Amino acid sequence: MKVRLMHPDLPFDPSPDLPAHAGSVTEDLGLHLLTDAMARGDDFLEETAWAALFQLPTETEVIGFRQDVFVDCLEHPDVFRTLYAVAAESPKVERGILLGWGTTRPMARLSRSRHVMLGHLALLRRVREVADQHAADMRSPGMRALFASVHSELSDDYLAEVERYLDLVDFRGGLFETARLGLANEGTEYVLRVPARRPGVWETITEAFHPHTVTVADRDLAGAESVAELKELGAVLAADALARSAEHVKAFFVSLRREVGFYVAALNLCESLRRGGQPICRPRLRTGVGTSARSLYNPLLVLRGEAPVPSDLEADDSGLVVVTGANQGGKSTFLRAVGIAQLLAQCGLFVPARELACCPVTGVFTHFRREEDDRMESGKLDEELARMSAITDRITPGSLLLCNESFASTNERDAAAVGGDVLLAMRAAGVVVHLVTHQYELAARLREESGGGTFLRAERPDDGSRTLQIVPGDPLRTSFGADLYDAVMAAAP
């Protein structure tokens, strides 16, 4: 009974802590808005989304495996939503059982586990129903395998057998246990036993005359307590075993909820984007470096109810993309769109574009100019470089580094010298770099010394208005701060 919807062979484990750079990536790309749209208020889905966004598979086959499952999900959303709802019942089963909560007494634990199991038995039957109904509709290998295993592993016979054993743990006919003699002739190695046969009517009548019987006198409270202890001793191992079994069953439902939930979360996002009238597409993953896209847009704008400005990008085989151009020319938005598309595509999901082809990266890192930087005058470059150093601690060859106005806290010349050195070294180390900058000298140096790369500009038509589109173009010496100044002044009352 394995759930394998995220990887053909491996379970999805969300437990590893998010990487240290996850915080800045989240903040820089504005991922909270994205995960909110995925989760729709469901904490479990949100947690799943975060874990998936920061555990990117790098094999194109795994990504394709997920894409196939997601196609099933887009075509049969009800199946996924129902499975998710059933799996989400699991924690409620346990919450509903007050008996034996927090106790260490084996008999109470045993009884609690039994009730937990009975509750889950009902859920297993519902999972089985969904599988029986929809097995034929599924096309992806992931979903077909899941439903096949549900069908065979949760057979009627099996479910009946489970019920029979859970019934035994109720001890209505008394409790059977074996023991051996330990030090000081105290009983040890107590083990609960399945009675060879149920005591019949005859035994019930004659048991009072059993030759080796110890009977507790009516008012012997200490004796009664001692008998209770003997039962507890017997129940220790079985209580552990049943508790462990219950954990396994619960873990199955957690996996089911997690892996189905991933696609439900993705479905939520896609529905939101479609409602905003925007296209989504199944991205093409290939090996190598570079990204190319048609009508790539930043989904966060759609989620905020704004109209995005789609851009095209032709950077196949390019490990360096530099975007220059006017302030507030849509450069940052574009950079975020690239980053988010990379994350979604590599997660195995659909992306906000008409067409997109990209290559798996080993990690996505961001180095964005921070708003708060403006407040602290001294030590800004110090702080920037500290962050860059922290990134350097973690980044690996084949990672994607998104830089937004990095080194802008220093003057053009220093930025060109320091920033140029850093980014060229990153490139040389095999890191894919996307840089957005208004600093001409830095861009120019990269243009000169990188030996390739894609250079884009935030496009500015001649009339001085902004279309916020990103088009190919070499760095220009002038920025457009004057325009912005004029615009702001004009808007002021």
Next chain:
Amino acid sequence: MSDRQSDRQSGQQFASILFPPELADRALDDTEPTCFSDLNLDQLVVRLSRGRSLQRLQPLFWTQLPSATAVSYRQEAIREIEQPAMAAVMAHFREGFATVLQQLDLRRHTRYAWQQRRCLLDAADLYCAAVTDLEHDLAASRPTSTALQGLRDAVRRYAASAGFVRLREEAQQARDQLGRVTYLLHVRGHRIHVMMPEDEADLGEQVADLFTRFRDMDVTTTPVPYRRPGGFSHIDAAVLEEVAALHPEEFGTLARFDTEHRDFLDPTVLRFARELEFVLAVLELKVDLEARGLPTSFPAVTEDGDATWARGCYDAALATASGRSGRSATSGTSGTSAGEVRTGRPVVTNSFELGPGESIMVVTGPNQGGKTTFARTFGQLHHLAACGCPVPAEDAGIRLVDDVFTLFERQEDAGSDRGKLQDDLVRMRHILHRATRRSVVVLNEMFSSTATDDAADLARRVLDPLLDRGCRGVCVTFLDELAGYRPDVVSMVADVDPEDPGRRLFTLSRRPADGRAYTDSLVAKYQLSPYDIKRRVLR
């Protein structure tokens, strides 16, 4: 345990790892020596008895050995047990023997016959294993000390004796038989039916098997242990009776074993086990001190040596008074190494030597300068050496003492000066009465309540007879005139930092008393010279 051949070889037969045969039957001191509290040895013994029976250990720490050969008998034994291989042998035996005593203890406390019998069997069984292992281990480790060779031979003879062999075989047989006993309980309501099991399946296992198909990722479940609050009760005893009735053969064997082996403990083995605790306590102290970066050593102990000396010695009670610290430091000026106690004050080591014709060190110098600590150290070295123990010093040559006498100022009798002086004199009279040329005296600020002229005179009157007798000792005093007043008096002075006279170094040097030098430097430090005062007052 008797063996004539061995008797012939050693004169008398082995009885103890702490006392040579001729002293083995001597009674131990049953009261604490009066010097113990002054030297802080009482605290030290309590500390190193932790986890052991203080009552059993104390007499061994109180009793000084009467001869240098007895000291080396014990030193050799301790040194050999200190070796890692032998230490492991001893630790193993100790662990095994502790379980024997535990079961015997349980036997005394239970009132159910089948439990009592089984406790005896358990104890005997564990005891046989401990003795057998000890015999094997001792033979394999080829001891070199007289004590451990004697032990090895004694244990070998004992382990081969008919009585022990029978004990071992019968214990094993009974244990094996009982080990095979299993029984099935059917607990229903207020009745328990005791039956023979018939291969009933394990319920927990069956359930677990049923759910193995859900195992995918590891789940974290910790087994929850259950400790029955009530313990073995009359119900358990009644069940045990029924189990016995179901297994008459096995329990018959147990009953026979019980009647035949009531007193199986061999007295020599028992004595060894108790004396081993002393050795291990001593070695724990040694390890503790060394972990603090402080040296220890087994001193050369003589009965009539000319010299008494120690290099790198320190107060062991002070050093162990605080939590553990592995740090060590070297103080530059005196070249002494020092462990550091938690208070931040270093444990300072000192060196001294009393050569031929030198008897008593008179220690002078600033207050809080380590004088009293040094005096205690001197006393501790002599007492511990006489107990055959390692001493808190890098290296030492100690003359065996017949007694250590101390005279420390008593806080509690803070009555009139006259009362205090009288008390000092009464105690001094006792010392003068008993001290011999083999005694050690440690006198700390005696007669401090009297006027200086008087005190110096009294002190000389006390010291003269001790010196004449040839006692060794330390006399801490504020009376500079006592320093070196006779050729057999050695003057020791507590050092201060020449750069910063307010700072004590806690080391002592052998040099003439120099009370002024110290006060002059303090005056300079606080700018209180006449010139300074004039300058500061008039500015």
